[in-house]
Amino acid sequence: MFNVKNLSNRLNTFRSKMKDLKIDGAIVTKIENYMYLSGFTGTSANLLITGKKAYLLTDFRYIEQSSKQAPLFEIVQHKPDIIDTINEIVKSEGIIKLGFEELNVSFAQYRQYTDKINGVEFHGMGSLIDDLRIIKDEQEIEIISKAVEIADAAFTHVLSVIRPGITELDVAAELEYKMKKLGASGASFETIVASGLRSSMPHGTASGKRLEPGDAITMDFGAMYNHYCSDMTRTVFLGQPEKEMKDIYSIVLNAQLTSEKGAKRGRTGSEVDKIARDIIYGNGYEGKFGHGLGHGVGLEIHESPRLSTGGGRRLENNMTVTIEPGIYVEGLGGVRIEDTIIIKDDSPVVLTKSPKELIIL
Known part of the structure; x- marks a missing residue:
């Protein structure tokens, strides 16, 4: 390899x-x-x-x-x-x-x-x-980029499959099957599909719950390719969501895009985390973003550096990390959006290409 x-x-x-x-x-x-x-x-x-x-x-x-x-x-x-x-x-x-x-x-x-x-x-x-292992060489970046590409393609595929009545497990199976068909050895971690009220659980792994109109559907998944991982999350809606869920989506997207642009060489993980956290908390959702902004990705799905309130390591070129803010409201639902990026001076390279604008199926 x-x-x-x-x-x-x-x-x-x-x-x-x-x-x-x-x-x-x-x-x-x-x-x-x-x-x-x-x-x-x-x-x-x-x-x-x-x-x-x-x-x-x-x-x-x-x-x-x-x-x-x-x-x-x-x-x-x-x-x-x-x-x-x-x-x-x-x-x-x-x-x-x-x-x-x-x-x-x-x-x-x-x-x-x-x-x-x-x-x-x-x-x-x-x-x-x-x-x-934190700093990736060119060969590693090439492999991780392919793993991201496979996950992107699986996301595009699953959008054509999602409909009322199928289960979260059905969605996870479609994602994992498509990734394998495209060359992945498997999923890089247990696929998360959390819909409706379950979408307020950040790590709500796929269950037998059936999709219903109005559901938010959060899908967090990745491909294992040549022993390297990818990691992405998208939240889509099956029919028109409630107004607050639309507002939450807009806030999370703003936090994701802004912190992603702010993931610059020399900044600490906590400094980048704060960019997203300030946006989410400033919009009235303090305490509803309870995990770190991101983490390194490579041979393991969770590696250093950590982009979190305690992330003291400074970002360096050719680190591959995730940017994944979210808002989770029990009794309503949740939204998370995640890309894998490469740190490159003042302009990080975003590997994940799947669209991030609001998708209503």
Whole structure:
């Protein structure tokens, strides 16, 4: 999936970070992180990386696949207990200070490390590799753009399917089927379809509720393409909505467009979040926008940076993030509009192309 040049650059950058941490070796266990560093896309592996060597430990099922996908790594079929193999390599490489992903390792796993791998100092690496993944390279942006394109096409398709009497589950199934037909391996998260009064629930996953005239229909979904995610939301109406719902839609759209334009390099996530929040609260809906404005998207559907009231990280070029304000009123309904964008200096690139003007079906 990844070209060798990109993999080499990532490995070199990671080794430079290892030097900064003053560690001799590192165990990488999080699937998105070992995929990012090695290119291996199977579901079972650990990486063991030193200053000069790189090992990929996996089981029999993935020996052939990993040999083809991870050209910069020595492939090792591990023993029944992978920690025994890690211990052997640690000893043979003379590793004294060993980094590990403590944010991805359970306490029980950590106890196994310390019980079986003796004579080393364990050092947590925090979110080191996750942070490396925040800035996307050209190949990653190309893949994410394709994932967004697939989701856009699925949205266009589903508009022709929506009618009174079908269920939210029917809508979700149409979205997911179309995305797969267009090359996605699947949905990048559980598809949200929330209609009518249920649209006031920000994460109202599709249910057996039947669509009725006047319903707001919020659809939040994404495509998984070459292991990268896309994420978009559109709210449409099945017949004429109530006046307040039209007003809410206009407010959310203004907040979405304004904060999207304000997502500039150098601003913090909280500063961009405030742009949308001020518009929504200023129109009388304080407390009705209870989630963050957006988040990073890549190998995971929710990555750093966070665009929220607590988002302190400054935006940098080639971050891929979502902009997704919403208003949710219990007993009435809700509206959310979401695009995936790329940070580019003062003019972010909006990948999501689906229309955002009020759609009444």
